[in-house]
Amino acid sequence: MTDPLPAGEGAGRHALPAVLLHDLRTPLGQIIGYAEMLAEQAEEAGGEGQAADLHKIGAAGYRILELIEEHFHALPTRADEPVPSPNGRGPGHALQRRLAPGRAPGAVRLADFIVANREPILAEWEAFARTCTPASGAMDIVALRDHANEMLTVIAADLRTPQGGSAQSEKGKGKAPDGESDAPTAAE
């Protein structure tokens, strides 16, 4: 978490990685949604007291959501600016600037980061392909994006799979894992 922002928009709020905010909001939404649904069912069944209690659960969920909104804001992780042409500093440079300008993205699992930032990664990859690989001019950019998207899915899945040291070593040499692993270690 960062220090709270100074005066201006979002003043006093702390920054959290967008994926963490997303992961906080998702179960909250489920608590609120199920509580409201059950409250509706209870009302229809004449269980007014039960419905009132369920509405309280929903209201508490909304209050937690309000507290999150009041005290935290997301670190920028979205592509909201035109993709600049690569300038010799590598395709990751512009992406890094767009994901987290001037600060570290925080402690996020790499697989989760890839999934949460799939669009800006693909946008940066597409810009790189268009400007730095002449052969891409003759290719179907939708098919290229699909291919890159599938690769990101495979990479994220691979990162989530615990692997032993020998499997990681083999992978580091460019060899595909054989499906067997020794004592698992953290893959990320």
Place this chain on the structure above:
Amino acid sequence: MTRILLVEDNEMNRDMLSRRLERKGYQVTLAVDGLSGVEMAAAHLPDLVLMDMSLPVLDGWEATRRLKAALPTRHIPVIALTAHAMAGDREKALEAGCDDYDTKPIELPRLLEKIEALLGGTGKDSP
């Protein structure tokens, strides 16, 4: 009966929202990723699509672009659903071709208003 395709990868979100919509009288079909969402929309031609944006295989933005690029599905209204609620999300969804946008947690009355507003011009009885 109005048919809604809900494209959502999170199982609990899918279960919760589909049940709430069915309780309101809608017929809901489900897809768990963007690619299967595009395929199911083409196969079943629902009256409306509720599209989560952070989806595996094919994200919601690209899935929407494909729906709006294909002649058989381009007329189907798409409402983007996202838990991000970040500045620019709405514009990004609309640029991808979404007809409207809503944030999670879903406030059902608000979502139902948007659904009915988009279905209002189709001449279909609702739900």
